[in-house]
Amino acid sequence: MTVNDRSVSGDIDPRTLLVHFIRENLNLTGTHIGCETSYCGACTVMFDGRTVKSCTVLAVAADGATITTIEGLAKNGQLHAVQEGFWERHGLQCGFCTPGMIMAAVGLLEENNNPSEDEIRHGIEGNLCRCTGYHNIVKAIEYAGAKLRGEEPPPAEWEVSA
């Protein structure tokens, strides 16, 4: 399979989950494990252009697939707009859910780069965050959407005085 533009291979136990292959064999530990049972989304990666929870896929099923993990999102040292949005709008606290959340947001914005708040909330429904209450994650995705549309992002809430 191709992971982050690099072709990789490995001999593995057929039981191996894709998330374990990514973390253990490829040493790409940015993809996290929060539940291993498809509920938290911490393991979300791009799989042939769609977001999938990599704890629900066997590594062998990814044979020949093109995969992007959080480590492969920035191109030529340039952060992806979603990464920038999370940084600019305080979309993370502990950062554990963040790689999966960012991948989910990338997937969402690839389908619709001008989502409403409801559409954003619906779009990241499969990814749990225990730290942020999602408020600033929504703002971060709005920021990224504006960037991807070539527009000026709305100002941060803390820049708008009371």
Add this chain to the structure above:
Amino acid sequence: MSTTSVLGGSVRRREDPALIRGKGRFVDDIKLAGTTHVAFVRSPFAHAKINSIDASAAMEMEGVIAIYTADDVRHLGLLLAQVAIGRLRPLLADGVVKHAGEAVAMVVAENRYLAQDAADAVEVDYEPMKAIVDIKEAASDKAMVHEELESNTLITWEAGPWGNEEGIAATKEKIAEAKKRDDIVTVSMEMKNQRLIPTAIEPRAVIADWNDGYGRMTVYSSTQIPHALAGAIAKTFGLAANAVDVIAPEVGGGFGAKLNVYADEMLVSFASMQLGRPVKYTESRRESPYNTIQGRGWVATATITGTKDGEVLAFELDGLADMGAYTQNFTVAIPFLGTFVGSGQYKFPTHWKIGCVTTHTMTTDAYRGAGRPEAIYYLERILDAYAREIEMDLAEVKLKNFIPESDFPGAVAPIGFQFDTGAYQTNLKALTDSAEYSELKSLRDKARAEGRHVGLGLSSYVEVCGFGPSALSGLGFSWTTYGLPSAFSGSGLVRINGDASVTVIIGTGPSGQGHETTWAQLVAGQLGIDYEKVRVTHGNTAESPMGIGTFGSRSAAVDGAASYEAALKVKAKAAQIAAHILEASADDIEFSDGSAHVAGSPDKSVSWEDIVTSAYHPHMLPEGMEGGLEAHSVFSPANATWPFGAHAALVEVDPETGFTQLLRYVTMDDCGNVISPMIVDGQIHGGLAQGISQAMFEDAIYDEEGNLLTSSLVDYPLPTAQDLPSFNLSRTVTPSDVNPLGVKGIGEAGTIGSAQTVVNAAVDALYDLGVRHIDMPLRSRRVWQAIQDARS
């Protein structure tokens, strides 16, 4: 809505570039050469005798290195706990299990799968016994959870003026007078504050690496208290404190669940010493609720006696709190923490009595708010019920009973504790006079006119956090259990490096609170050095000064103050050096833009680089001055801090299904001065989500046999982005007077302020249908049932 801060302002976080690129390092990401992996054999029964453990077949399996049982670790003693009331936890179940999922044996193997396969093959012969799960049944003492204890009630915390005779007499007299005037109303309700599973998205993980060449243990753990863990390991294994290095790298959320020393941390350390190899354990999500502490779990009756025009004459709380089977770090102290805020923001006599009861369930301990959300929940729910009963506006009732602003600073709560600063009337009015609040009211009224069941809930809170003072150790909170001399002090070390970059080393254990950013802002601001040149490090006990960790919303108020004072010390010395170089008086030296200047003569300046060069060439220093440019400070506040606030929620209930939805949430919090509005707001958002989630979604349920029915995220649903609205935050600012920054903690306020606000709103929505109370969580079935009960 936010303000800019005199102390810092909102800057992008220092922590983020690694985390958004997938380069943050969490414990499970660390791979040491030769690492072995652990799986535990866990009891399927809540209470059972262990007749025998047969590990012989498992021992033969591929990749299995060792299997340990209580026989191997008994000599290490029980797991240390700070407030050691009740039965302490054995490292592995010793002859008997006391809660479902208790670890009975530990398998060490070459990888996780092999360890788990072998754990499944260990044969344990259990003789099940009756489990005591219900807290009231336990409190009756008809059967004992631990035979060796005299009662299942481990301790009863009682507080308030009703506790002394004078107080009782005075309160009784007032009540008698009101009775004579026929001006008395009593409202009483038994309410549950359900058990919760903290559920940080990062499951706990630990690696122990014993090196017998150096005689040193290195432990990586997802902990909020690295120093306490190092101390506990040292004590347990008879090592010197400086022979154990604990490293807490990135920690993926804690919320109190990682504010504990765990048996698994001792066990992997033990195994590493036995095997001479690194030993790693990562909890699975499924086993986490059996292995990591839970929170809350109270049932109590709240009673208010007051006049018909809203003067509360007495408030009583009488109840039980579930401690689970074994006492860990703070377990029985959590309800005691509740007593601190038992009388809330009010001046009325309060009598508080909470029995701490042991049951055959997982241990409870500190979960975000830890005793304070429970205390405020009961108080604010019953106050709402009282206001409704006398048909008076809740805000009016509050204003009538608040401790007056003229009593601050230093007002004393009726329950006995002294506050720092407060301005409760100002804060509540700031909320109720706001446009946001008026909008909630008009939205409710409009919806009602359309026949919808929409309710507006209001509540307010005061909380206590930012522990200190160090005298708390006199109340039984003492870190000496873990060999730590520190009793709630904070510390920080500030060092100017050779290139005039700055290293700040702190003793906290953050899990997402942004300390690297906030501390850098504090120190950079004092030294006039670019924020980008300040690096903050933490989480390695070999390097960092003593600190007790990050919990109880204490880091900025205590450890932040310490780093701030250390920066002042460095600055004072640098001023002397600059004065020497510039032939000026140190009093006239000012720092900005990376240089020291003589006030009034902008051309007379010397850069930090030159100052630091002098500092490390003592011959260039003023006569008698010691070389170097770094300082360490320990800060121990005179009191904890007491943040407060008022919240409002708008909730809609569908009476046909009971489906309840939170439409809007508005806050007016007061945490004193704010360093970074961005980070403070983030803490409030996260705190709100957890309090709202207790009100609406979460419930740790045990069946009669003591099985936990909610151990997966399907059965224990956390809120998703769709379940929550955006929040509308505002604040008032009443600086604390117990630290030089004027800050109060903000990590838990959102949680403490929110559960009752949502329930008050739901009751408001259904009041006309006769509903007076619904126990949390407000899931459809339960709400629907409450409506049916009210109708019949």
